[in-house]
Amino acid sequence: MLTIWKTVLEIKDEQEIEVPKYTDFLFVLEQYGKLCIWYRCNSNPNMSKEKRTIAIRGTGHPDVPSLATSHYIGSCIMPNGHFVWHVFEILNRNP
Secondary structure, three states, X not given: OEEEEEEEEXXXXXXXXXXXXXXXXXXXXXXXXXXXXXXXXEOOOOOOEEEEEEEEEEOOOOOOOOOOOEEEEEEEEOHXXXXXXXXXXXXXXXX
């Protein structure tokens, strides 16, 4: 059965998150002052897990991941509009 889940992201250049295999990232949004990512996945507790690499860049920050090596998930304006984060999945890093 497919369900939608959420994970709170750390604000750093890259991080790995563990999600069920075949997870489909849907969007990012601020919730209660935290940057969160929502995804659709199989809710079967026996489903294999995998690590996926998430990159976060602020507006104007250098080294935005390339189109060839990443998938854009979304952008998020944080409270008071002080920061706008752009979130990408880095592709093909895990075998």
